[in-house]
Every structure is written in structure tokens, then in C-alpha cells.
Amino acid sequence: MLNDQRTTTIIKEILYWKQHKLLPEMYCDFLLALYTNGEASTFEDEEKISNQRMGTWTMKKGLQFFLLVLLVPFSFLVIYFTQFQLVLQLSILLLFFGFSGWMLNNYKHVRDSSFHIALVVMLILFLIISDFFVKQLDLGSAVSAIIVLFHFIFWFWISRKLRLNYLMISSFIGLFIAVGYLIL
Numbered sequence: 001m002l003n004d005q006r007t008t009t010i011i012k013e014i015l016y017w018k019q020h021k022l023l024p025e026m027y028c029d030f031l032l033a034l035y036t037n038g039e040a041s042t043f044e045d046e047e048k049i050s051n052q053r054m055g056t057w058t059m060k061k062g063l064q065f066f067l068l069v070l071l072v073p074f075s076f077l078v079i080y081f082t083q084f085q086l087v088l089q090l091s092i093l094l095l096f097f098g099f100s101g102w103m104l105n106n107y108k109h110v111r112d113s114s115f116h117i118a119l120v121v122m123l124i125l126f127l128i129i130s131d132f133f134v135k136q137l138d139l140g141s142a143v144s145a146i147i148v149l150f151h152f153i154f155w156f157w158i159s160r161k162l163r164l165n166y167l168m169i170s171s172f173i174g175l176f177i178a179v180g181y182l183i184l
Contacts, residue, residue, distance in 0.1 A: 011035050065114060068103055068121050071096045075128050086136060093132065097125045116164070123158075123167075127151045142182065149178040 011032065018028035078084065078092050100122040107115040130151065134144045152174035159167035 007035055061114065064103060065117055068100060068117060071100060071121055072124050072128075075125060079128070079132055089132070093125070093129050097122065097129060100125055116166075119158075119164075120167075123151075123155060145178055145181045149175065149182070152178055 014028055014031045014035065017023045018025060018032075023031075075093055075096055078089055082089070084092070100118055104115065104118040104122050107118055127148065130147050131144055134147055152171045155167055155171035155174065158164070159171055
């Protein structure tokens with residue numbers, strides 16, 4: 001007789017096959033009856049409950065990332081299309097930056113798409129906030145281009161440290177544009 005852990009693993013696999021129609025349903029039902037001694041319905045109920053929990057988590061994560069991606073256009077909206085006071089604009093931008101940093105911190109060990117989206121949004125928001133400061137201090141377009149240049153150097157450093165090719169390519173493109181702006 002198989003031990004309980006192996007039996008549970010086999011039952012989960014059969015349920016997966018049944019759910020994704022990898023085997024005909026009658027074969028799956030036969031195998032479930034064989035491995036569960038005729039009590040397959042209890043395992044199917046547990047699988048449905050597990051899928052519902054996963055769906056709720058996915059919905060939460062999806063909402064977080066929908067909000068995260070909206071931070072970039074909202075930051076442009078706050079800066080260019082509102083007439084808020086400077087302190088309120090800065091507070092909103094820092095709140096957006098804090099949320100993206102929190103998301104990055106939550107997913108730093110996962111290294112899936114959630115980590116990458118949070119990283120990119122945080123870097124873009126940092127660039128926007130820096131440019132906002134330079135424009136508010138009225139330091140000129142050359143200083144703004146130098147700040148942008150340093151941002152892209154920072155992006156390159158992060159891409160080397162974390163081995164992220166897409167960020168390295170983005171940093172090269174940004175460096176090229178910033179250097180071209182400074183030269184012309």
C-alpha cells in the first residue's frame with residue numbers, strides 16, 4: 001500500500017488531469033475511485049476550496065498590480081494636469097513611490113513578474129520625482145539631463161547587480177538619449 005503523502009500527490013495529479021481534460025473523465029473517475037477507495041468526492045471538494053482560495057489571492061494580487069501600473073500615469077496627471085500646491089503634489093508623488101517600494105519589498109524574494117513590474121514602476125517614479133524637483137528648483141534643462149543621465153547609470157548598475165537584461169537595454173537606450181540631448 002502507498003503511503004498517505006504519495007497517495008495524496010497522485011490524487012491531486014488525477015484531479016488536475018480531470019480538470020484540464022488530459023484524460024477522459026471516466027478514466028479519471030476510475031483512477032480516483034481506485035486511489036481513494038471510493039471516496040473521491042471529498043478530495044474534489046478540498047481541491048475546489050483550494051482553487052477558491054487561490055482565486056481570491058490572485059484577485060488581490062491583480063488589484064495591487066493594476067494600482068501599481070496606474071501610478072505612473074497618475075503621477076503625470078498630478079504633476080502636469082492639476083493645480084495642486086507644491087507640497088501636495090510632492091506628498092502624492094512620495095506616496096506613490098512608497099507604495100511601489102512596499103510592493104517591491106513584498107515581492108523581492110519571489111522574482112516573478114510582480115517583482116519586475118514593481119521594480120520598473122519604482123524606478124520610473126524615482127525618475128519622475130527627481131525631474132519634478134529639478135524643474136521646481138528651476139535649475140535648467142542641462143541639470144535635468146544630467147540627473148536623467150545619472151538615473152540611467154543607476155538603472156544600468158541595478159541591471160548588472162540583479163542580472164536583468166531588459167533593464168540593461170532600457171538603461172542603454174536612456175543613456176543614449178540623455179547623452180544625445182546633452183550634446184545637441
